[in-house]
Amino acid sequence: MSRILIIEDESSIRRVLVKILGEENSQYKVFEAEDGAAGLAMVKKEDFDLVLCDIKMPKMDGIEVLEASRKEKPEIPFIMISGHGDLDTAVNAMRLGAFDYISKPPDLNRLLTTVRNALDRKVLVQENKILKKKVSRNYKMIGESPEIQQIQGIIEKVAPTDARVLITGQNGTGKELVAHWLHQKSERSAAPLIEVNCAAIPAELIESELFGHVKGAFTSAVKDRAGKFETAHKGTLFLDEVGDMSLSAQAKVLRALQENRISRVGSDKDIKVDVRVIAATNKNLKEEIAEGRFREDLYHRLAVILVEVPSLNNRRDDIPLLIDFFADKIASEQGTAPKSFSKKAVTLLKGYDWTGNIRELRNVVERLIILGDQEISEQDVKAFASK
Structure with missing residues (x-):
């Protein structure tokens, strides 16, 4: 369930938004704040998937809330709520990082579409971050x-x-x-x-x-x-x-x-x-x-x-580190317990002529993990390394 925070000082507008997003939509859990300062405090304290924020409010306006929130939690998408005279400010808010803006009074279809698109965008951003972490490991x-x-x-x-x-x-x-x-x-x-x-x-x-x-x-x-x-x-x-x-x-x-x-x-x-x-x-x-x-x-x-x-032959001292790295990675990919390599096995592998370089070493390590004992021995290397 997506958690949505509505920061709006006009109680009538706030009630409409709560009704549309919360009471009539089971996939959203809606929270309220009646001014900018209270809204920013909630953003800092809790996790939200989306914030709908009015632009003109007492104590702290929507632009200030947006800027402060992006410093704290830049991943939260903001949809700004603008009056007729606030359109230039709303466009400026988008330059500062807001996802979009909606005008008062909110149009039902426009509101739901914008909210859905903002939440979809947040999911994509999170997936990209996860993918980048995977790429970094690979x-x-x-x-x-x-x-x-x-x-x-x-x-x-x-x-x-x-x-x-x-x-x-x-x-x-x-x-x-x-x-x-x-x-x-x-x-x-x-x-x-x-x-x-x-x-x-x-x-x-x-x-x-x-x-x-x-x-x-x-x-x-x-x-x-x-x-x-x-x-x-x-x-x-x-x-x-x-x-x-x-x-x-x-x-x-x-x-x-x-x-x-x-x-x-x-x-x-x-x-x-x-x-x-x-x-x-x-x-x-x-x-x-x-x-x-x-x-x-x-x-x-x-x-x-x-x-x-x-070439790998010109950096042989890195071979033990590469063996450990590939052994852990392959075990993780296969969902099996990691296997260790004896000192004699590593020494033997360090002495081989690696014409296929790191790519060849990885293939050999994978073969040894599949075919060898829990601790890869010198005998395993001689039997299965095919050198």
Whole structure:
């Protein structure tokens, strides 16, 4: 049941709102406050899913209540109640963070729709917070080696800026993880991180994927479609395996980076975009440039900051920490009790040649947890690690 607080000094208006939302609607539990000061005190003391707040009130007006409440509990949506002369103030309240406003006397359908939309929005915000926590756990950076500490230091300095970053390294080293941490620690973290695997998209479709298309641009374009640049507006676009992008698409990406504008395939209309681009590759782009497969001007646009992620073989001291992390994570995913690794098992794993890097290590740890004893022994590693 949603908890709704009504802050309104006019008792007649308050009674109408209570009747509509409380007495005639079993899904809402309604609370009342007769002035702004009393309402703010209740917001601080209790948890509410929504606040309906009058603008003109004694002791403390609605704008003051809104501003003070957002400092205390910014997640609570506010719907402002405005008289005919308060519309400019109501619009200003929305700039300050109010969800919407309704006019006096309240229209029944308008009121119920606005309340429902505000509560739905709050649920979405909560779900997004939960999702972000899950993402943070999934992309946690594990390691204490000098190589990892150096990368963490770069992320701390670069993430708050809009500088473009080129991440290099072998497959399975964690380039995607670095991209996620750059986004999560940036001022764009509230907006989406959109990922594009340039190697997985056919050359003839990559431009449509990145820039979108208009209906009729090609045979299968049955309707207008936004591309990844548009979807990532105000957020971050992660171009994974950028070295596999076609030269034609590279030219369009270069223009987008230079002008902050894109045009959909089949259209001559420019669309302004505000996107931070992070790119990653397992290729040596300077060699690709020499062979004519990658544009040098695009390379210099992307490689403002270079981050090289080391192979697992070059950070072996992190292997025990990674084993513990994967063991706990896999046990949690499978709903089983965590298994431990003996010192000899860990030592043996530290000595292997990890050509598949962290991705391979995770697979091996999962296999050992499934097939091994409660404590993974040296014998288990020799039997099941398949090295």
